[in-house]
Amino acid sequence: MIEEKFASGQSFIHKLDPKTRIVAVIILSFAAALCDIFFVAVLYFIISTVLIVMARLNRKDVIERIKPVFWFLLMIWILIPITFDGQILYQFSWLKISGTGVILCCKITIKSITILLLFTSLVATMSIASLGNGLHKLYVPDKLIFLLLMSYRYIAVIEDEYKKLLRAAKFRGFRPKTNLHSYKTFAYLAGMLFVRASFRAQRVHQAMLCRGFNQKFHSLDIYQANRFNFIFLIGISAAGLSLVILEKIWI
Amino acid sequence: MNNKKNIIRLKNITFSYPGSDICTLDTLDLEINKGDRLGMMAPNGSGKTTLLHTIMGLCKPDSGVIEIFGKRLKQEKDFTPIRSKIGLLFQDSDDQLFCPTVLEDVAFGPLNLGFSQQDAIDIAKTTLEKLGIQGVEKNVTHRMSGGQKRLIALAAVLAMEPEVLLLDEPTAGLDNRVREKLINILNGLDITYLVISHDFDFIKAVTDKIYSMESGKILTDEKIHIHRHEHIHKHGKRPHVHK
Ligand SMILES: Nc1ncnc2c1ncn2[C@@H]1O[C@H](COP(=O)(O)OP(=O)(O)OP(=O)(O)O)[C@@H](O)[C@H]1O
Ligand SMILES: [Mg+2]
Numbered sequence: 001m002i003e004e005k006f007a008s009g010q011s012f013i014h015k016l017d018p019k020t021r022i023v024a025v026i027i028l029s030f031a032a033a034l035c036d037i038f039f040v041a042v043l044y045f046i047i048s049t050v051l052i053v054m055a056r057l058n059r060k061d062v063i064e065r066i067k068p069v070f071w072f073l074l075m076i077w078i079l080i081p082i083t084f085d086g087q088i089l090y091q092f093s094w095l096k097i098s099g100t101g102v103i104l105c106c107k108i109t110i111k112s113i114t115i116l117l118l119f120t121s122l123v124a125t126m127s128i129a130s131l132g133n134g135l136h137k138l139y140v141p142d143k144l145i146f147l148l149l150m151s152y153r154y155i156a157v158i159e160d161e162y163k164k165l166l167r168a169a170k171f172r173g174f175r176p177k178t179n180l181h182s183y184k185t186f187a188y189l190a191g192m193l194f195v196r197a198s199f200r201a202q203r204v205h206q207a208m209l210c211r212g213f214n215q216k217f218h219s220l221d222i223y224q225a226n227r228f229n230f231i232f233l234i235g236i237s238a239a240g241l242s243l244v245i246l247e248k249i250w251i
Numbered sequence: 252m253n254n255k256k257n258i259i260r261l262k263n264i265t266f267s268y269p270g271s272d273i274c275t276l277d278t279l280d281l282e283i284n285k286g287d288r289l290g291m292m293a294p295n296g297s298g299k300t301t302l303l304h305t306i307m308g309l310c311k312p313d314s315g316v317i318e319i320f321g322k323r324l325k326q327e328k329d330f331t332p333i334r335s336k337i338g339l340l341f342q343d344s345d346d347q348l349f350c351p352t353v354l355e356d357v358a359f360g361p362l363n364l365g366f367s368q369q370d371a372i373d374i375a376k377t378t379l380e381k382l383g384i385q386g387v388e389k390n391v392t393h394r395m396s397g398g399q400k401r402l403i404a405l406a407a408v409l410a411m412e413p414e415v416l417l418l419d420e421p422t423a424g425l426d427n428r429v430r431e432k433l434i435n436i437l438n439g440l441d442i443t444y445l446v447i448s449h450d451f452d453f454i455k456a457v458t459d460k461i462y463s464m465e466s467g468k469i470l471t472d473e474k475i476h477i478h479r480h481e482h483i484h485k486h487g488k489r490p491h492v493h494k
Contacts, residue, residue: 004351004391008389127351127352128351129350129351129352129355149351150349152351153349153350153351153392153393154349156393156394157345157393160393200345200346203341203343203346204346204349206304206307206309206346207341207346207347207349208349209309209331209334210307210309210334210338210339211334211335211359211360211363211407211408211411212334212335212360212363212364212411213359213363214331214363216363218358218359218362218363218368218371219355219368220354220355220358220362220368220371220372222368222369
């Protein structure tokens with residue numbers, strides 16, 4: 001299921017404070033998402049690959065990680081060029097391929113990969129607890145952070161629970177078909193899942209209380225406060241800002 | 252009374268779950284003194300888990316008095332300080348382990364008690380080592396086996412160095428080797444505990460007194476007599492009550 005494949009490492013990026021990395025990724029991904037010129041988008045892409053290299057991640061794993069986005073991109077490449085208006089690039093009888101559409105696709109492709117790489121290099125390189133800790137220091141409401149941490153832990157449990165229920169139904173001869181009985185059974189399963197999930201939430205809360213939980217959160221990762229954090233943030237902000245200025249002057 | 256220091260005292264506790272008209276605990280009395288090693292064997296659904304949750308303040312009784320360490324506890328905030336001194340091992344470990352990795356889970360308690368990160372890590376590591384499950388610190392909690400989760404949950408409880416342990420079926424799902432180890436650990440600990448189990452030999456090995464529960468009340472040693480017979484008997488090896 002959800003793995004923290006990249007979280008352990010010894011690179012410069014891994015040693016940066018979570019707070020710094022979160023701020024950096026927000027600056028860069030907003031800047032990248034909002035840029036309008038293909039050439040500038042390529043520059044952002046270069047920044048993101050540099051960060052990936054700096055994080056010293058296994059190249060194969062990184063490609064594996066960004067694979068799902070290719071399906072999304074494939075869909076865009078099929079749909080947008082033929083449905084977009086504008087200057088026509090090719091025309092096969094009724095099928096018009098729009099040049100503006102193709103350029104748009106290129107932009108979307110490079111931007112989405114860039115943002116994914118940014119998050120992989122800066123956010124996926126910390127454990128989920130550190131992420132929570134960093135968000136906490138950035139004044140994100142604790143409730144939201146808990147939601148994140150608890151979902152991370154319990155998605156697997158809920159999935160297990162669902163499998164268990166389904167297995168129980170199957171062992172008693174249940175075969176999903178398209179009839180009322182099947183729909184009703186699935187409705188029961190879904191209902192049971194909610195009931196169990198809410199009971200479990202209650203019990204987990206009790207367990208947390210028993211272990212002295214006081215609405216505060218701690219992470220075990222120790223980050224040394226050093227000036228690299230500051231320098232890194234300045235560097236990232238400067239890069240983002242100069243690219244934004246570059247783009248404004250270009251127009 | 253006696254010279255032993257009273258740690259937990261429940262008096263006339265009545266509790267029923269919301270929406271149910273059966274009293275799960277019915278004018279129940281229980282005393283646990285310092286150094287007590289109590290066992291509890293009772294049928295499924297007799298309210299053992301509910302009893303432990305009442306002691307921890309997780310179930311609020313409808314009436315009765317709860318006194319722990321000599322203090323009367325009424326509201327939620329009265330229970331907060333005692334929860335770090337009483338360690339409850341939940342019946343279902345999945346409820347108890349909620350952190351992504353094993354080390355984080357075991358260190359969760361010590362961190363809440365105010366230990367520094369490095370100290371919490373050290374405590375967690377030594378506790379895991381004591382239970383013989385070193386080397387799994389970085390593992391993802393929900394991918395451990397049922398028995399391993401049990402031990403990790405126990406480590407999480409022990410890492411807080413409680414004065415009293417309440418163990419809800421600690422041996423469920425453990426193999427014989429680990430069960431033996433648990434017996435050794437419990438016998439080696441110098442603390443007060445109450446163990447719930449359906450495993451007669453285990454209870455026999457780690458406790459001095461065995462209680463039972465019936466219709467929401469505790470049956471103490473004097474009233475019951477659970478033992479294992481040497482002679483052939485229609486109950487076989489199963490422990491049973493002589494009326
Ligand atoms: N959350 C709940 N809501 C309503 N009723 C409950 C709830 N939990 C337990 N009960 C009821 O309270 C009674 C006692 O339950 P409890 O879990 O304390 O039993 P137990 O002695 O621990 O049993 P077991 O040996 O199976 O663990 C049972 O009859 C059960 O149906
Ligand atoms: Mg129980």
